[in-house]
Amino acid sequence: MERNFRDGRGGKGGKLLIPALVIVVGLLFAFIFFSPQFERVSPVIKLKQNSSWNMREPLVIELSDNSNLTSYKVTFIDDKGEQILDEKVLSEKTPKLSLKVAPPKFETLYKGKAIKIKIEAVDDSKWVFLSGNTTEIIYNIAIDTKAPETIVLNNSRYIARGGSALVVVKVADDNLDNAYITFNDTVNFTLIPFYKPNYYAAIIAWDISIPFEDFKGVNLVATDKAGNKSIAKVPLYIQDFAVKNSNLNIPQSFIETVSTNVLEKMNEEVPADLTARFVKQNRTLRAENIATIKKVCMTNLPKESFSDFNINAFSRLQGSSTAAGFGERRHYYLNDTMIDEAWHLGLDWASVAHDNITISNGGDVIFKDYLGIYGNSIIVNHGLGIATIYAHTTSQFTNVGEKVTVNQKIATTGITGAVLGDHLHFGVLVQGIEVNPIEWMDPNWIKTRITDILTSSKAMMN
Ligand SMILES: [Zn+2]
Numbered sequence: 001m002e003r004n005f006r007d008g009r010g011g012k013g014g015k016l017l018i019p020a021l022v023i024v025v026g027l028l029f030a031f032i033f034f035s036p037q038f039e040r041v042s043p044v045i046k047l048k049q050n051s052s053w054n055m056r057e058p059l060v061i062e063l064s065d066n067s068n069l070t071s072y073k074v075t076f077i078d079d080k081g082e083q084i085l086d087e088k089v090l091s092e093k094t095p096k097l098s099l100k101v102a103p104p105k106f107e108t109l110y111k112g113k114a115i116k117i118k119i120e121a122v123d124d125s126k127w128v129f130l131s132g133n134t135t136e137i138i139y140n141i142a143i144d145t146k147a148p149e150t151i152v153l154n155n156s157r158y159i160a161r162g163g164s165a166l167v168v169v170k171v172a173d174d175n176l177d178n179a180y181i182t183f184n185d186t187v188n189f190t191l192i193p194f195y196k197p198n199y200y201a202a203i204i205a206w207d208i209s210i211p212f213e214d215f216k217g218v219n220l221v222a223t224d225k226a227g228n229k230s231i232a233k234v235p236l237y238i239q240d241f242a243v244k245n246s247n248l249n250i251p252q253s254f255i256e257t258v259s260t261n262v263l264e265k266m267n268e269e270v271p272a273d274l275t276a277r278f279v280k281q282n283r284t285l286r287a288e289n290i291a292t293i294k295k296v297c298m299t300n301l302p303k304e305s306f307s308d309f310n311i312n313a314f315s316r317l318q319g320s321s322t323a324a325g326f327g328e329r330r331h332y333y334l335n336d337t338m339i340d341e342a343w344h345l346g347l348d349w350a351s352v353a354h355d356n357i358t359i360s361n362g363g364d365v366i367f368k369d370y371l372g373i374y375g376n377s378i379i380v381n382h383g384l385g386i387a388t389i390y391a392h393t394t395s396q397f398t399n400v401g402e403k404v405t406v407n408q409k410i411a412t413t414g415i416t417g418a419v420l421g422d423h424l425h426f427g428v429l430v431q432g433i434e435v436n437p438i439e440w441m442d443p444n445w446i447k448t449r450i451t452d453i454l455t456s457s458k459a460m461m462n
Pocket of ligand 1: 324344345346347348424425426
């Protein structure tokens with residue numbers, strides 16, 4: 001990339017002998033120098049396809065200036081000559097401009113491999129003899145019309161609403177920009193490098209809030225820096241989930257004590273109206289807490305390539321009974337009026353008060369804090385985008401950054417957060433989304449849906 005800033009360095013002082021005149025001229029220069037009308041900052045040019053381009057998509061250009069732009073020009077240059085793609089003199093005050101510039105037209109297929117794009121922009125400064133500051137950038141661009149190679153190598157046969165599945169893919173491109181798995185084109189999952197170069201794996205989730213009939217598909221998407229895009233379908237059989245609806249009468253005392261306390265502990269303003277107070281705790285704060293969980297999990301996704309992934313079936317809190325299941329749709333009533341709804345996204349296990357919580361899989365502690373409706377919570381990262389959350393605890397015996405091992409006691413159960421009685425809320429997270437833990441408590445499910453698929457994928461790569 002070549003840059004030429006023709007923003008001028010004026011001011012050759014003459015040999016003036018009369019001191020008063022020197023001062024006057026000096027002041028005049030100072031006035032011009034510091035006047036906003038005479039600013040010397042050149043326009044800023046940004047080209048999205050600044051190193052490679054497929055010559056099908058328009059060039060995406062952002063121009064900006066600290067005063068106003070007055071004109072711009074975009075020129076295509078190759079070994080045959082030059083072609084102006086776009087140019088304009090701007091009459092309106094334009095500090096910022098987004099351009100989509102169409103590619104040049106050729107009568108036959110363009111065979112060139114390398115071109116230049118010259119972009120010039122001028123601002124309305126009075127500097128440089130009133131002609132404005134000019135920025136000119138010449139980009140050297142490789143022509144790349146080849147879309148990324150995308151192959152879905154292997155995947156779990158099924159995915160259930162609220163559940164998880166594994167996908168193993170190959171993505172290859174010299175200019176790869178981004179590659180991910182998308183569920184319904186709305187929920188995206190990061191690919192984790194797996195075993196050999198250009199191969200990736202991801203455990204994906206069907207967010208319980210997306211109904212069975214709304215399933216549109218799971219795709220591998222890859223884009224390169226030149227703007228080429230490939231999409232490959234992930235073939236999955238889909239299974240529905242029997243949502244359990246439950247109606248809960250919220251005692252006024254719950255809002256006055258628990259909701260109030262949770263909002264105060266999160267430094268939130270407490271609405272005077274009881275319905276508004278409950279909704280703020282149950283809907284607004286819940287959404288914030290879920291976003292925090294998602295962020296913590298996403299920032300701790302593995303970046304290095306992995307070859308093996310082993311995970312034990314998770315076991316329930318010893319001697320406990322299940323107080324609430326995954327995928328319950330809760331309808332909250334205050335004095336016979338429904339005031340809110342929410343999903344219950346984990347398993348609630350109740351035993352004796354302050355019961356010991358030991359974990360079934362080792363990992364890294366990535367979160368230990370008070371988390372609104374979840375109360376004092378711990379999140380343990382098990383790798384490959386899988387983490388578990390332990391919520392409503394009383395005491396914690398580990399810290400962020402520590403490694404925990406199988407059967408280690410990490411906390412005791414409690415009543416912190418938006419709860420009525422002592423229990424453990426156990427949640428399994430796939431790239432930060434709470435999924436059905438029952439799948440991850442079944443050793444046969446883990447073997448057939450996850451670990452066997454990884455093993456057979458490695459065989460396919462050899
Ligand atoms: Zn719960």
